[in-house]
Amino acid sequence: MRLMVHLIAGFPSLQGFTEAARALRAGGAEILEIQIPFSDPTADGPDITRASEAALRGGFKVRDIFKYLRAARQAGFRRILVMTYANIPYRYGIKKYVSDLQKAGVEGLIVPDLPLEDEESFYQLARQKHIAPVPVGVVGMPARRLKLLEPYHKLYISLRGGTTGTATRISAETQKFLSQLSVRHEVYGGFGITSARQVKALAPFVHAVVVGSYFTRTLQEAGRANAPIYQSVAGALRKLL
Amino acid sequence: MPKYFGQYGGQYVGEVLRPALDELAAGFAKYSRDKKFLAEYADLLTNYAGRPTPLLYAANLTRELQGAKTYIKLEGLANTGAHKINNALGQVLLAKKIGKKQVIAETGAGQHGVATAAACARLGLRCEIFMGAIDAARQQPNVFLMKQYGAKIHIVEDGTRILKDAVNACLKNWTARAADTHYLIGSALGPYPYPDMVRFFQSSIGREIKKQLWQKEKKLPDVLIACCGGGSNSIGMFAPFLRNKKVRLIAVEAGGRGRKAGQHAARICSRSPLGIVEGYKSRFIQTDDGQVLPTHSVSAGLDYAGIGPELAALAEARRIEFLTASDKEVLQAYQYLARTEGLLFALESAHAAAAALKIIPRLGQDQIAVINMSGRGDKDIFITAAELSKKEWGEFLKQEVERLCG
Numbered sequence: 001m002r003l004m005v006h007l008i009a010g011f012p013s014l015q016g017f018t019e020a021a022r023a024l025r026a027g028g029a030e031i032l033e034i035q036i037p038f039s040d041p042t043a044d045g046p047d048i049t050r051a052s053e054a055a056l057r058g059g060f061k062v063r064d065i066f067k068y069l070r071a072a073r074q075a076g077f078r079r080i081l082v083m084t085y086a087n088i089p090y091r092y093g094i095k096k097y098v099s100d101l102q103k104a105g106v107e108g109l110i111v112p113d114l115p116l117e118d119e120e121s122f123y124q125l126a127r128q129k130h131i132a133p134v135p136v137g138v139v140g141m142p143a144r145r146l147k148l149l150e151p152y153h154k155l156y157i158s159l160r161g162g163t164t165g166t167a168t169r170i171s172a173e174t175q176k177f178l179s180q181l182s183v184r185h186e187v188y189g190g191f192g193i194t195s196a197r198q199v200k201a202l203a204p205f206v207h208a209v210v211v212g213s214y215f216t217r218t219l220q221e222a223g224r225a226n227a228p229i230y231q232s233v234a235g236a237l238r239k240l241l
Numbered sequence: 242m243p244k245y246f247g248q249y250g251g252q253y254v255g256e257v258l259r260p261a262l263d264e265l266a267a268g269f270a271k272y273s274r275d276k277k278f279l280a281e282y283a284d285l286l287t288n289y290a291g292r293p294t295p296l297l298y299a300a301n302l303t304r305e306l307q308g309a310k311t312y313i314k315l316e317g318l319a320n321t322g323a324h325k326i327n328n329a330l331g332q333v334l335l336a337k338k339i340g341k342k343q344v345i346a347e348t349g350a351g352q353h354g355v356a357t358a359a360a361c362a363r364l365g366l367r368c369e370i371f372m373g374a375i376d377a378a379r380q381q382p383n384v385f386l387m388k389q390y391g392a393k394i395h396i397v398e399d400g401t402r403i404l405k406d407a408v409n410a411c412l413k414n415w416t417a418r419a420a421d422t423h424y425l426i427g428s429a430l431g432p433y434p435y436p437d438m439v440r441f442f443q444s445s446i447g448r449e450i451k452k453q454l455w456q457k458e459k460k461l462p463d464v465l466i467a468c469c470g471g472g473s474n475s476i477g478m479f480a481p482f483l484r485n486k487k488v489r490l491i492a493v494e495a496g497g498r499g500r501k502a503g504q505h506a507a508r509i510c511s512r513s514p515l516g517i518v519e520g521y522k523s524r525f526i527q528t529d530d531g532q533v534l535p536t537h538s539v540s541a542g543l544d545y546a547g548i549g550p551e552l553a554a555l556a557e558a559r560r561i562e563f564l565t566a567s568d569k570e571v572l573q574a575y576q577y578l579a580r581t582e583g584l585l586f587a588l589e590s591a592h593a594a595a596a597a598l599k600i601i602p603r604l605g606q607d608q609i610a611v612i613n614m615s616g617r618g619d620k621d622i623f624i625t626a627a628e629l630s631k632k633e634w635g636e637f638l639k640q641e642v643e644r645l646c647g
Binding site for chain 2: 046087091113137
């Protein structure tokens, strides 16, 4: 069973992020998804939204992502994906974004609001630069849209609509959808994963189970309780396994 | 129907929203040409919204300014107090036709929320309105009115807690329930097909002006002036004149308190860069990094960091001229129009009036200008009275608080 865990760059701080990453890697997480905070996220629930705001208030700049990538490597992560919203790479320059993150050793890029029709050439540029563009699909998407996912090896599949941070039920239908895709793709599946039961139900059907806002909440709670980050995150991860 | 306007527009949304947007685009394409639908919509506009709204010859203003002969389009006389009802009725009717059971909408000033809540009440759909906490606090009368129409209000505590945050909250909420819910965007922005749809439903403003002016003057106007936040009233006024190249089109942005970031909402006039935010590509007030910046305007309805993609394209093509009006000029124009013509402009619309007061004296007396009073100003009494009559208003509020809570 493979876990893909999620942290926000700039949250709670570089040091806090580093400790959380170390705890996650030591606890067995294989892939780390790092989110670059954006002021107007349209697919995140309240926890990630607030943590992103806190990161921006704390002065996070997009170029700081490279510090966080180094920290993640030092924590032992070899497989790192970077996620953010369209306006961040668009302002940075999509070509430069793709190329700089490739040079920094990032495995894949997720930009959920850049459409598969690829008007901004993000998917094309990423493939040219040998960094995987990871499109975001959703369970139950219509066949004519599924066709657009075919060229991509790695896929991020949302288990449902709504926002991150609320519970998701993993139905037989969901399992069937994922296992069909997994024949030809490397599928990362998640959205609202908060329990060992969900992880267990999902793991056989995907390359990696994605756990997102769960750890952001852990960090927020640790912050409020003034609890040590490493132990809090390690404890939260153990509960999932 | 174009998905892009030049380089602006598009449909930058997650896969999860695509089925709903495809369904909406197909429904709009079908019903916008359906005679029965259009007849039903026209009936609502006439008998419920009160259209056509009058085109008033502003005789006193014309005499005082000694420039162009000036008319004022009284959109504020439409039911619920602003042009917003045109689009709300159109989209609620469309939602009903494509089988939706409920409507969600964001609102800034509350005018679009009130119009949506009223249209839903009239047409029998459930309604939920998302409003930033700061907007809800400063527009409490509209919160009350929306509740009277039976709408449920969600207060948004994320981000800057104003309009853009309410838009984000709505988009998120929609992803979980798009199958039976229509998201009713009130401005000429958002992902395709919203900019097209809002222009379509608001174009009666411009079409009526054309017809009414022809009856009165037997000619086209020389200058049209409208305020511009997201752009629904301006594109509605301008769209039927876009091909009449001799008609000058002037859009007025919120100049706020000054030119520094955070002090205004002038996207075009401050040369804001391109961005992709909230599902569409346009010009956004943002940092070099692409983070959307806070904005300010005395009018909640113009206090927004983005602008409708078609308006951005028409600005770039220099078909629409953009100007700003400051908070101070706006309050002066509000007072001037009240005394001179007996019209209480909404603070949004008073931006158009403020710019008009500068432009009209410079035009020839053989020219004709039309100002769009997109809304009426009753709703702004807590802002205008606090600015213009602070002492008496403060005493009144104090008395009221004592009476209610004492």
